[in-house]
Amino acid sequence: MRKRLIAGTAAGFALALTGAVPAAADSHEAQLSVLHGVPDLTVDVYVNGDLTLDDFEPGDLAGPLALPAGTYTVAITAADAADDSEPVLGPIDLPLEAGMNYTAVAHLDADGAPTAALFTNDISTTAAGEGRLTVRHTAAAPEVDILAGDSPVLEGVANGDEGVLDLPAGTVSAAVAAAGTTDPVIGPADVTVAEGVNTIVYAWGSLEDGNLDLAIQTIDGLHSAPSGVPSGELGLAAQQSSTPWVVGAALLAAAGVAFAVRRQTVAVKND
Amino acid sequence: MSTPRPRRTPHRALRTAAATALGALVLAGCADGSADEPAGAAPPEVVATAEPTGEPAAEPTPARPAVEVPVRRADLSSFEVESVVQPVGVAVPSIDVAIPVEPVGVQDDGQMEIPPLAEVGGWYRYGASPAQESGTSVIAAHVDSIATGGTGPFARLRDVAVGDPVEVTLEDGTTQTFSVVEVRRVPKPTVEWEDVFVRQGGKRLVLITCGGTFDRGAQSYSDNVIVTAEPRV
Incomplete structure (x- = not known):
């Protein structure tokens, strides 16, 4: 978490300097994805009154869409609705700021009622060699702990909450357990956290109905370059050394190795 | 209604x-x-x-x-991670370089990881692969190393000429051929690494080693030798 704070600070600084968020293609636009996390309910999604997602099924992820910054009104209806006049969820207003990246999630609240949340995705630059893991609790379930391997990495995550951490790129064995326990209610499942990618894992469904599941979203292009290429150790190839005797010593050492090898060869020949 | x-x-x-x-x-x-x-x-x-x-x-x-x-x-289960065809060798015939290549990442200090032996190149596995049609592939090797006990083939990298061919062997047995378009020696603090490790854009191959003077206190050369090559047409 400390690493993330540092990365966030650095990105904030860059933002202040340039007035642009690095990963955003267009400073006037926001990126929006939509995840359907309400089980057993195929829906239509209306944006500002216009049908935008037709027959959107549970576990589907739409987007990303590049949208001009502004406030969008989203209504979710049954899939056979004629229009958005009788939404099953919403209408809700989504204020989208330029340069930001969002995911709107239709999901169950802790008590199992449909609700919607707008999450802001962390698209700040990741350190070379690292990826970002975001975990979001959008399931009808009490507070949970997120386990990587066997140990909790995020504790006490409540419905609607998220946890974010940067970690070395690789595969994480992720599981979700009730807070304070280590007995998984979801997983364990291998999740790839790729370098320079924000891998967002959603826990969704209902504990009571036994349909908890994971959904995965990725946002790439957050990488940064290594800070250098340290590709020499001895100074033998130096054009001009600041300490010439070192080169002499290194050459002598190398010559000594060569001499030893030659002697060995000679010795073999003598046998 | x-x-x-x-x-x-x-x-x-x-x-x-x-x-x-x-x-x-x-x-x-x-x-x-x-x-x-x-x-x-x-x-x-x-x-x-x-x-x-x-x-x-x-x-x-x-x-x-x-x-x-x-x-x-x-x-x-719908979430697939792309796998890339990796490079396994690089050759620059004009300077008598032909070395195996292995994938490398990042050291704890944030610098690129370099194979200990100077006779082995490291391909930056988070960047592009020469098998791909875009992006910059980066392969670096020590100019000299403790493990080798002397200089390695990349010590001759500074002698390469623009137009020289560079051949990269991939793990599927195929070869990608590039031509050198630029050879430069850059003081380390001034290298713009974000312009070298580029993942989008045109297909390029960059070979890197060290050069310049050697600072024994810092155990570091002053410069990087950076050779840029583009697909041979």
């Missing part, structure tokens, strides 16, 4: 476009006099019959912009 709108054919790939929504949004903004919405990025094609409520007239609406919202399953 207005007239029920005609249903679109049920189709998993969404036919409705964000562009349509945006078009309607801009219209709505105009209609109610609101000036909140920036219109600059909205697609030009707007459904002229759309009303501020978003309910079009009963007749089939005019053709909508053909922008589809991408939708995919988000479950773990």
Whole structure:
């Protein structure tokens, strides 16, 4: 978490300097994805009154869409609705700021009622060699702990909450357990956290109905370059050394190795 | 309630476009006099019959912009990680260099990891592969190393000439051939690594080692030798 704070600070600084968020293609636009996390309910999604997602099924992820910054009104209806006049969820207003990246999630609240949340995705630059893991609790379930391997990495995550951490790129064995326990209610499942990618894992469904599941979203292009290429150790190839005797010593050492090898060869020949 | 709108054919790939929504949004903004919405990025094609409520007239609406919202399953089994064909060797015949290559990452200090032996190149596995059609592949090797006890083949990298061929062998047995377009020696503090480790853009190969003077206190050379090559045509 400390690493993330540092990365966030650095990105904030860059933002202040340039007035642009690095990963955003267009400073006037926001990126929006939509995840359907309400089980057993195929829906239509209306944006500002216009049908935008037709027959959107549970576990589907739409987007990303590049949208001009502004406030969008989203209504979710049954899939056979004629229009958005009788939404099953919403209408809700989504204020989208330029340069930001969002995911709107239709999901169950802790008590199992449909609700919607707008999450802001962390698209700040990741350190070379690292990826970002975001975990979001959008399931009808009490507070949970997120386990990587066997140990909790995020504790006490409540419905609607998220946890974010940067970690070395690789595969994480992720599981979700009730807070304070280590007995998984979801997983364990291998999740790839790729370098320079924000891998967002959603826990969704209902504990009571036994349909908890994971959904995965990725946002790439957050990488940064290594800070250098340290590709020499001895100074033998130096054009001009600041300490010439070192080169002499290194050459002598190398010559000594060569001499030893030659002697060995000679010795073999003598046998 | 207005007239029920005609249903679109049920189709998993969404036919409705964000562009349509945006078009309607801009219209709505105009209609109610609101000036909140920036219109600059909205697609030009707007459904002229759309009303501020978003309910079009009963007749089939005019053709909508053909922008589809991408939708995919988000479950773990649908989540595929791309695998790339990796390079396993690099050769620069003009300077008698032919070394094996292995994938490397990043050291704890944030610098690129370099194989200990100077006779082995490290391919930056988070960047592009020479097998791919875009992006910069980076292969670096020690100019000299403790493990080797002397200099390695990349000590001759500074002698390469523009136009010299560079051959990269891939793990599938195929070869990618490049031509050197630039050879430069750059003081380490001034290297713009973000311009070297580029993951998008044109296909390039960059070979890197060390050069210049050696600072024994810092155990470091002063410069990097950076050779850029582009696909041979």
